Amino acid sequence: MKKTISLVAALMMVSGGVAAHPFNDAFNEQRAMYGKGHSFTWNGQTYLTDHPEEVAAAAEANATNATALLAAAKDQYAQVLAVDFGWTLTKGLLKSAGKALEAGKFQDSMNLSAQAQYHSRMGLVQYEQSQAEWIMAVPQ
Amino acid sequence: MAKGILRAKAKAKGGNTVVKIMAKHAMETGNRKDKSGEKIPAKYIQTLSVVHKGKMVMESNMGSATSKNPYMAFTFVGGAKGDELQMTWTENTGSTATETAKIK
Amino acid sequence: MMNRRSVLKAVFTGGLVTGMGVLMPRIAMAAWSKAAFGAESQEIAMGALYEANPQASADVTLKAPDIAENGAVVPISVKSSLSGVTSIAIFVANNPQPLASQFTIPEGTLANVSCRIRMGKTSDVTAVVTTASGSFSASKEVKVTIGGCGG
């Protein structure tokens, strides 16, 4: 149950911006202080500090899950590259995830895929946000 | 005539001549490694001497701590516009050449 | 008379100095010295070139930046108000081979040279000026930083 809530919570996390949602602030603060796997209370509800990718990586470590997660991460990377907002480390993470998968290290592979997917998702968030907010940085 | 590796700016001023010389050279120290981890062999200019009218006015010995495209500047007494400077460089590999420049 | 130490040094420098007066600065010979340029410590490099450790002197002026913009190209100038300067040498203590450059100054050339050196990391840079009465030095620490803007 906790996991589901945190998934929703994390998806809501379109962070930063002018009018930052207080939940995002709370989430970011808790995440920054305690890392993943920590639970916190916000508005009377309990949430986890996990990113959705980390939740996915917590699934059973096997070939099927690792393969699916890697495919999802690659797909997300393609999406972020399509809008020209990729991050530099992602490619290496995907490569390592592929190698780990081949070597049968499913948990390692899933963790790496999750990290890669997180990068790409944040790149997309960055892209979305930039469309609206870049103008704020122009000196008047 | 093809230009050598040295470029010089020599200016006579107030009885002195200010000489600035730069060489086009990578000054490979022998300490660097290439991508495959092999050491790149040392290849650098060891000495550079400057002669004005048969008289040595500067001789410089260089080590691995001299920058790429080595540069030096110095001043000697005498020298007039139009005089020629003979500059001789020698690499650690044994290659050597003499190039000339005119004082302006 | 040569003492044991300078005899050793004479052997070390390839026997080039044998037969020369001890007070005669060896650097005046101007041959590229493998013992000095190949030395991996400043002490050994200086030992190969000078009779005695150079003395710090206010008559030697070393111009070098406090913080090098880029360690690969550090502009250095040395000048001296001493008379009868025969050579100027520049050492970078923390480089793999500390001796960077050695200039022979014939009569008629001013004791004022500039060059560009390479520095692997933050280090003292020392300029040594040789005259008939000995060797004199000036030192300065030059900081080498690793920048954030590699691209």
Add this chain to the structure above:
Amino acid sequence: MKIIKVLLAGVSLAFLASTSQAATSGKTLATVDPEADRLALQSHFQRRFPQVALSDYVNGIYALDAPSREQWQDIEDFPPYEFDIEEGEILFNKTFANGKSYADCFTNGGIGVRQNFPRWDDSQGKIVTLELAINQCREANGEKALGWKKGKIAQISAYMAYTSRDNVFDLKIPNNGAKAAYLDGKQTFYTRRGQLNMSCANCHVAGAYIKIRADLPGPALGHVTHFPVFRSKWGNLGTLQRRYGGCQKNVRGVPQKTQGDKLRNLEFFQTYMSNGLVANGPGARK
């Protein structure tokens, strides 16, 4: 007054540009006013560094930081790019297989024209940088295009810049096509990218002369006037677009395409910001 900014490797999309004020105009083709943008950027820097003459901004960070300037002047005394200018002149004057040369592709035989680039080309409907013009010239005469970032193209560009020293940049925005390109470049300049979530402006407007580790970013004003540059870091000469790629990697972003629309438009925007300043390329940088 230096503030040391600590950058967290993890993304914190939360912090937004400190210079921001409620800006509503300048975001669309209808409201963008390049001349007002240029003056606003100028006044931003003049307010921050009142002692620096406007014309000195062509020297980048050396206009602001005296210790760096001293070293730079020592190097400019006999700059390492002199070899490249010589080489560039030879390359520039070499005739193509068909008997023509670069001089046939440019107004005034390609001498003293650096300040006109990048420029809007109506027939192609896009911004043409000097390097693009060089390669287009080659291809039009049956020669292979050169690599964009360093080597021959940078040397030719350096020679052309050298013949244009002290000519004043006065880029024109003749129509809406050019204006759209300008706006696109402006957006790229102010848009955060990469894992470090930084825009060009973070370092070169708000962050100019503020230490990033041991580096002092140069001001965006006069930022492009001295390209191509011989960077000691590279140990050779490189074009502005090479530097763009490096900057984008520095903020841990996958770089945009060299000489693609985005980066050409960025170059156009940046150069327009330096209108009124002189071309002083090639330059030596750390």
